[in-house]
Amino acid sequence: MGRVQNKVAIVTGGARGIGEAYARILIAEGAKVVIGDLLDAQGASLAAELGANAAYVHLDVTQPEQWQAAVAFAVKSFGCLNILVNNAGIASAAPITEFKIEVWRKTLDINLTGTFLGMQAAIPEIAKAKGGSIINISSVEGLRGSAGLHAYVASKFAVRGLTKSVALDVAHLGVRVNSIHPGLIETDMTRNIPAEALQIPMGRSAKPAEVAMLMLFLASDESSYSTGAEFVIDGGLTMGVPHH
Numbered sequence: 001m002g003r004v005q006n007k008v009a010i011v012t013g014g015a016r017g018i019g020e021a022y023a024r025i026l027i028a029e030g031a032k033v034v035i036g037d038l039l040d041a042q043g044a045s046l047a048a049e050l051g052a053n054a055a056y057v058h059l060d061v062t063q064p065e066q067w068q069a070a071v072a073f074a075v076k077s078f079g080c081l082n083i084l085v086n087n088a089g090i091a092s093a094a095p096i097t098e099f100k101i102e103v104w105r106k107t108l109d110i111n112l113t114g115t116f117l118g119m120q121a122a123i124p125e126i127a128k129a130k131g132g133s134i135i136n137i138s139s140v141e142g143l144r145g146s147a148g149l150h151a152y153v154a155s156k157f158a159v160r161g162l163t164k165s166v167a168l169d170v171a172h173l174g175v176r177v178n179s180i181h182p183g184l185i186e187t188d189m190t191r192n193i194p195a196e197a198l199q200i201p202m203g204r205s206a207k208p209a210e211v212a213m214l215m216l217f218l219a220s221d222e223s224s225y226s227t228g229a230e231f232v233i234d235g236g237l238t239m240g241v242p243h244h
Helices: 017-028 040-050 064-078 101-128 150-173 208-219
Strands: 008-012 032-037 054-058 083-086 132-137 175-182 230-233
Touching: 008 017, 008 064, 008 101, 017 032, 017 040, 017 083, 017 208, 032 040, 032 064, 040 054, 054 064, 064 101, 083 101, 083 208, 101 132, 101 150, 101 175, 132 150, 132 208, 150 175, 175 208, 208 230
Parallel strands: 008 032, 008 083, 032 054, 083 132, 132 175, 175 230
Antiparallel strands: none
């Protein structure tokens, strides 16, 4: 208990799924959490359930002014900002010859530009708080290709690279920036993907809480010497073809 005691975090896409798991574990370990999402009813309900150390703010991650407002809200509500979890993201699949340009643009706008804007808005306050941690949620698809997921793969590779360039930019400010690369996680987004089809060596998908534990490590001072790195949590999916 208390691994992020009195730290203040923003979690995007935090109203449900893996973002909700991030919010819950941060609260359980002593943090104050601002949940940012477009799902106002779900986000407000979750914040109310989590109690006085949680708050909800409407946040479209593609809009710079909404990012500025969310960061200001976090500081006004809880006094500072120490942690940013860039979790909001979408995915769509189609053959390359049929992939719609509007879907391509929307995916990159949310997954990549949203991450960029979040760091741009949060870093001054995290630096003012004498340092902290930014965790960008990429994917195993930021390490390899995946047929049909062209915009998602491109965005997640880009998040991985952006993480490194920003980490270099802000290390002297005491701000650490790392990326997490989950494999198949049990969420609404992956409900129709059978774990056995992916040949995961561990033979199963991950629970959101398992990824949340890795996020917690990076959010906490336990990872004080880690920056610009990618942390893979995929049941062995990317290490090779399983023996069977």
